[in-house]
Amino acid sequence: MIDLYRVLPEEMDDLVVKLGHPRYRSGQLLRALYHESPRKMSDLHQIPASLRDALVTAGYTIGSEDEVHRVVSKDGHTTKLLLKFYDKTLIETVLMQYSKSQDRGHPRSTVCVSTQVGCPMGCVFCATGQMGFEKNLQAEKIVSQVLHFARILHQRGEHVTNLVFMGMGEPLANYDEMIRAVRLLTHPRAFGLGQRSITISTVGIIPGIDRLANEDLQVKLAISLHAPNDELRKKLVPTAGPHSVGDLIMAAKRYFKKTGRRVTFEYALIDDINDSTKVASELARVLKGNGAHVNLIPMNPTAGGFQRPARKKVLAFQQILRNGDVNCTVRVEKGVEISAACGQLRTDMIEKIN
Numbered sequence: 157m158i159d160l161y162r163v164l165p166e167e168m169d170d171l172v173v174k175l176g177h178p179r180y181r182s183g184q185l186l187r188a189l190y191h192e193s194p195r196k197m198s199d200l201h202q203i204p205a206s207l208r209d210a211l212v213t214a215g216y217t218i219g220s221e222d223e224v225h226r227v228v229s230k231d232g233h234t235t236k237l238l239l240k241f242y243d244k245t246l247i248e249t250v251l252m253q254y255s256k257s258q259d260r261g262h263p264r265s266t267v268c269v270s271t272q273v274g275c276p277m278g279c280v281f282c283a284t285g286q287m288g289f290e291k292n293l294q295a296e297k298i299v300s301q302v303l304h305f306a307r308i309l310h311q312r313g314e315h316v317t318n319l320v321f322m323g324m325g326e327p328l329a330n331y332d333e334m335i336r337a338v339r340l341l342t343h344p345r346a347f348g349l350g351q352r353s354i355t356i357s358t359v360g361i362i363p364g365i366d367r368l369a370n371e372d373l374q375v376k377l378a379i380s381l382h383a384p385n386d387e388l389r390k391k392l393v394p395t396a397g398p399h400s401v402g403d404l405i406m407a408a409k410r411y412f413k414k415t416g417r418r419v420t421f422e423y424a425l426i427d428d429i430n431d432s433t434k435v436a437s438e439l440a441r442v443l444k445g446n447g448a449h450v451n452l453i454p455m456n457p458t459a460g461g462f463q464r465p466a467r468k469k470v471l472a473f474q475q476i477l478r479n480g481d482v483n484c485t486v487r488v489e490k491g492v493e494i495s496a497a498c499g500q501l502r503t504d505m506i507e508k509i510n
């Protein structure tokens with residue numbers, strides 16, 4: 157069976173014509189899929205029954221997801237969901253809302269999507285990395301995470317404003333399905349989110365970064381650096397393998413040159429591991445002069461025994477970078493108490509519901 161939520165608008169046009177129906181039916185079908193929340197084929201009242209039947213006969217379906225668990229932070233700004241798909245795939249996805257930054261009267265509502273079940277990159281401080289890798293998610297399962305939150309927000313008169321590929325998995329290790337999902341989510345005839353509202357975060361798959369630079373997409377790129385030198389980086393990201401810190405910085409420069417969009421370097425600050433003033437000075441030296449932006453992420457508590465640095469250490473680290481002419485911010489933490497923040501996504505609910 158082929159899920160209609162993986163079919164691009166141009167493919168939908170061809171499909172509808174191939175099934176003997178006029179091309180404009182494709183527009184009706186897409187509008188129904190992305191604006192009416194059908195859960196099954198028979199919900200598609202906007203198209204004739206003959207087209208619905210032809211789609212089913214040709215092997216198409218709507219593989220809707222079920223919400224099996226929901227946790228909301230005390231302030232109500234962060235929601236973590238466990239979604240279950242028809243093939244029993246279980247994934248977590250998170251909504252973060254920022255009430256202070258308004259988007260035409262709406263809160264900024266950012267969905268953090270997963271692209272894989274587990275992750276092959278094995279970052280030692282990350283709960284998902286410690287799960288190991290199970291499988292890639294198909295584009296439709298990435299799209300479904302956003303549509304699910306869009307439906308929840310719609311009931312409150314709100315909408316999804318931003319999207320970050322920072323959930324479970326390494327997006328560039330599932331490149332083709334990730335890009336298909338981005339195209340579906342940004343296509344004006346599908347979900348229609350602005351390309352510049354999307355950030356793709358990678359731990360540093362250089363061929364993927366170069367490939368992304370050559371897509372006709374306006375998405376933002378974030379590279380998780382976590383260390384200014386290879387020795388320290390390999391301890392934190394064991395799969396960093398052949399890609400050195402220098403290689404990553406060069407890839408970021410190529411991305412900027414090709415797209416005109418600056419790359420953000422994400423840096424998880426871990427107490428007594430990569431947060432010393434010496435390391436900060438080295439990072440400032442390495443990044444100086446390339447217009448980089450560094451986003452410091454004080455470590456979230458996970459099972460790996462790593463600790464978050466004290467606030468004054470975080471601020472001292474930031475100051476050293478700023479003194480070195482490196483633009484640097486500290487990420488606003490969301491959802492720590494519900495294990496929804498970066499590096500905490502894991503399917504520990506699986507045991508409870510099975």
Ligand code: SF4
Pocket residue numbers: 275276277278279282283284285286323324325326359499
């Ligand atoms: S931090 Fe990201 S890339 Fe690293 S193991 Fe976790 S999910 Fe994978």
